[in-house]
Amino acid sequence: MPAEFRTDIKNNAGGVYNHIFYFMNLRNPAPNTPPTPLLSFLESKYKSMDAFEEALTEVALSVFGSGYAWLVINAFGNPDIVTTANQDTPLTMNMYPLLNVDVWEHAYYLKHYNKRADYVKDWLQVINWNRVNQNYLNYTKRYLL
Numbered sequence: 298m299p300a301e302f303r304t305d306i307k308n309n310a311g312g313v314y315n316h317i318f319y320f321m322n323l324r325n326p327a328p329n330t331p332p333t334p335l336l337s338f339l340e341s342k343y344k345s346m347d348a349f350e351e352a353l354t355e356v357a358l359s360v361f362g363s364g365y366a367w368l369v370i371n372a373f374g375n376p377d378i379v380t381t382a383n384q385d386t387p388l389t390m391n392m393y394p395l396l397n398v399d400v401w402e403h404a405y406y407l408k409h410y411n412k413r414a415d416y417v418k419d420w421l422q423v424i425n426w427n428r429v430n431q432n433y434l435n436y437t438k439r440y441l442l
């Protein structure tokens with residue numbers, strides 16, 4: 298991609314992708330837990346959903362400024378939690394995204410003001426685990442068969 302367009306494309310196309318992905322993985326009411334394939338995958342690293350949610354929250358709260366926290370499948374095929382700044386995505390970092398949380402202040406300021414932790418706690422209640430599980434199954438069909 299020509300250098301003069303790279304930042305604009307990354308910021309705008311990344312913003313579209315990141316927000317569509319974020320909203321597609323939300324549902325209210327949401328299922329309480331992931332279906333077994335995804336649950337087993339997450340427990341292989343985090344041991345329990347409580348521990349996973351704690352790790353995801355910690356990472357989401359660590360984002361400095363504007364960005365996202367992501368549950369991804371890393372280059373080794375393992376679950377991982379990463380952050381991206383601004384509208385960067387893990388797609389360009391050899392990672393497969395399963396779930397993201399927008400932690401730009403605009404995502405939570407109207408309801409939670411500057412209390413990102415309250416927003417993340419509420420967001421954890423509306424994750425569409427069936428959809429996230431489908432993201433995981435799409436990965437397994439594409440890369441593991």
Ligand SMILES: [Fe+2]
Binds near residue numbers: 316399401403404
């Ligand atoms: Fe946003």
